[in-house]
Amino acid sequence: MATEDSRTHGFFRVASVIPEVKIADVEANVNYIIEKLKELSDSGVRVAVFPELCVTGYTCGDLFHQKELIDNAASGIARLREASSEYDMMFVVGAPIEICDNLYNCAVALANGRVIAVVPKTYLPNYNEFYERRWFVPAGSIPADIIEWGADKAPVGTDIVINIDGVGIGIEICEDLWTPIPPSTRAALNGAEIILNLSASDDLIGKYDYLKSLISQQSARCISAYVYSSAGFGESTTDLAFDGKAIIYENGTLLAEAPRWTRHSSHVIADIDIEAIRRDRRHIMSFGDARKIEENGKPVRHVPVRLTESCQEGLIRKINPLPFVPGNGETIDSRCEEIINIQISGLAQRLHVTHTKNLVIGISGGLDSTLALLVAVRTFDVLGLDRNGIIGVTMPGFGTTDRTHDNAVELMKSLKVTSREISITAAVKQHFADIRHDINVHDVTYENSQARERTQLLMDIANQVGGMVLGTGDLSELALGWATYNGDHMSMYGVNASVPKTLVRHLVKWCATTSEDTHERQILLDIVDTPISPELIPADETGNIKQKTEDLVGPYELHDFYLYYTLRYGFTPRRIYYLAKHTFHGVYDTDTIRKWLRTFYRRFFTQQFKRSCLPDGPKIGSVCLSPRGDWRMPSDASSAAWLKEVDSLH
Structure with missing residues (x-):
């Protein structure tokens, strides 16, 4: 795994900590916190957040009005301030702070032997099991904006954004998150890229899932990271139970969470992708519009x-090697079904408005045409149309193998669509004679002539039946230009246009595993296992596929990884290379990763002209190459800067 300094690639390491707590025993609590600091610092943590009122314990009750406890809390902060000089990090703890004869529930940020800032709690819950106003005053009534701490003068208030080496940090406390307009919203609009929340939320049935949805939504709404720490073992159980929550989200996605109900201190660490956050804030114009309103x-x-x-x-971050593919777990079925339904919806509407009852599809026995056919069948079922109106055409040529041919024929039979077979061999031989091309020269003319002959057949059959040619090409092929211009590149509607190859394979496999037809399942699974190939070059001497796409342009899992981070975030080649080394460690060596990264950029730039005239097709996910939607790029753009950076990598 890569051992480079991840900061140089735009990552910022944070921790959420659940320390052990002894109620009203400040000395013991400070000892627990200091004990944790060394462990966190040794792990390279830049910012750590501890729970609400962790210096004293949250459940002190009326002891908060005892001067002994308040004085001890102040002394505890002084000890933590001194300890902060020993560690290269900022940490934030919760403590009761007396300001102008009022007591505030505060977050205290410390670093470099100083109190950096004090942020009081804005909203104090005073309902159900909570009655914080019995002891504390809300932040809105604070009479000062500076607090003296020994020789230090630290800012105090809710209008504070801490900037650590250029990274903005905002702070709010527990109930603040549960309000209609959390303070973190304002902090984010004023540059906070990471929000820290110190909490002491007791546990109730169903509360944890609701809390996670709040954190997820707030991190997504603010386009930020959200680091949440809540009290656990050691808090009083007189009336409540505290499970201990350490949760880190980034822009709506869970990065890390600690096991709950542990009877010891714990923590979670994650690397926040600051560069990704900044890219989305630039890209999503409504965030900038909201910021302009806030500036007033x-x-x-x-x-x-x-x-x-x-x-x-x-x-310290899990990166999905297949960013387009739904993860495992409970959501996988719903996600796959949703993707298929988006494709069905697009195709159904197109058939409806054009009054078309016939579809023509070239069926090769490969992944793309299989997915298109499955979508077509489901669409006809939804519309109540006869499946005989789907005309699947298999067109064997010089490179067609028995395996793909038989799978194509058997699949059409299993799905009960109209099946036609037209060999292109004679027509292409005549074409070679007409243009004076040597049939023994297996060059681009040899290959593309076959692809264009197939497209011509499909278009003419569509004219015969008053139908529509359904395109089968996928997003990965469009990105790499792995399609014959005015051949398989062209159709009347492309249902796979924004489905990358890794997702196509996944969807076909999902359709296989959910099929109730044993024979259909066997066909689909064999198609999934078949090497990806356009089959435009004759098979080997044993009749197996000789022309394997991934041997020629590179592994699709790498190209889809490059495509995702190029289009979704606009990352540089250097950063994508760093992520790929981390993600595919032990799968591909660095030379292989770099080689195909160069191929990706070279092909992506030179093949834009094919994408500038794409057929219509539904957008499936966050990445799309439609010239009418997500991607507008001149066909003559230079790739020199990108390739130069790839060549400098090591």
Whole structure:
């Protein structure tokens, strides 16, 4: 695995900590916190958040009005301030702080031997099991904006964004998140890219799932990371139980969570992708519009913090090697069904408005045409149309193998669609004679002539039956230009146009595993296992596929990975290379990753002209290459800068 400093690639390491707590025993609690600091610092953590009121314990009750406890809390913060000088990180703890004779429930940020900032809780719950107003005053009534702490003068208030080496940090406390307009919203609009939440949320049936949905939504709404820490073992169970929650989200996605109900201290660490957050904030114009409205309000104070240059080694982050493919678990069926339904919806509407009752599809026995046929069959069923109106045409040529031919024929038979077989061999031989091409020269003319002959047949059959040619090409092929211009590149509607190859394979396999027809399942699974090939070059001496696409242009799992991070986030080749090395460690060596990354950029730029005149097709996910939707690029754009950076990688 890569051991480079992940900060140089735009990652920022955070931790959510659940320490052990002893109620009203500040000395013991501070000892627990200091004990954790060394472990976190050794792990390269830049910012750590501890629970609400963790210096004293949240469940102190009326002890919060005892001067002994308040004085001890102040002394505890002084100890933590001193300890902070030993570690290259900022940490935030919860404590009761007295300001101008009022007591506030505060988050105290410490680093470099200083109190960096004090943020009081804005909203104090005073309902059901909560009665915080019995002891604390809400932040809105705070009479000062500076608090003296020994020789330090630290800003105090809710209008604070801390900037650590250029990364914006906002802070809110527990109930603040549960309100209609959380303080973190304002912090995010004023530059906070990471939100810290110190909490002491007791556990109730169903509350944890609801809380996670709140954190997910707020991190997505704010296009930020959200680091949440909530009290656990050690809090009083007189009336409540505290499960201990350590959760980290980034832009709606869960990065890490600690096991709950543990009877010891714990923590989770994650690397936040600051570059991805900044890209989305630039890209999503409505976020910028909201920021302009916020600029008319009260100014926010930015507090700079400089940490030393300790290394943030490696990358503590799980990266999906197949970013287009739904993950395993409970959602997999619903996600696959949703994707198929988007394809069905697009095709159904097109058939409806054109009054078309016949579809013509070239069936090769490969993944793409199989998925298109499955979508077509389901669409006809939804519309109540006779499946005989789907005309599947298999067109064997010089490279067609028995395996793909038989699978194509058997699949059409199993799905009960109209099946036609037209050999293109004689027609292509005549074409070679007409253009004076040597049939023994297996060059691009040899290959593309076959693809264009097949497309011509499909178009003419569509004219015969008053139908529509359904395209089968996928997103990965469009990205690489792996399609014959005015051949398989062209159709009257392309249901797979925004479905990448790795997802096509996954969807066909899902259709196989959910099929109730044993024979159909066997055919589909064999198609999934068949090497990807256009079959335009004659088979080998044993009759097996000789022309394997991934031997020629590279593994599709790599190309789809490159495509996702190029289009979804606009990352540089250097950053994508770093992510790929981390993600495919032990699968591909660095030379292989770099080789196919160069191929990706070279083909992606040179083949734009094919994408500029794509047929219509439904958008499936966040990445699409339609010239009418997500991707507008000049066909004569230069790839020089991208290739130069790839060539500099090592």
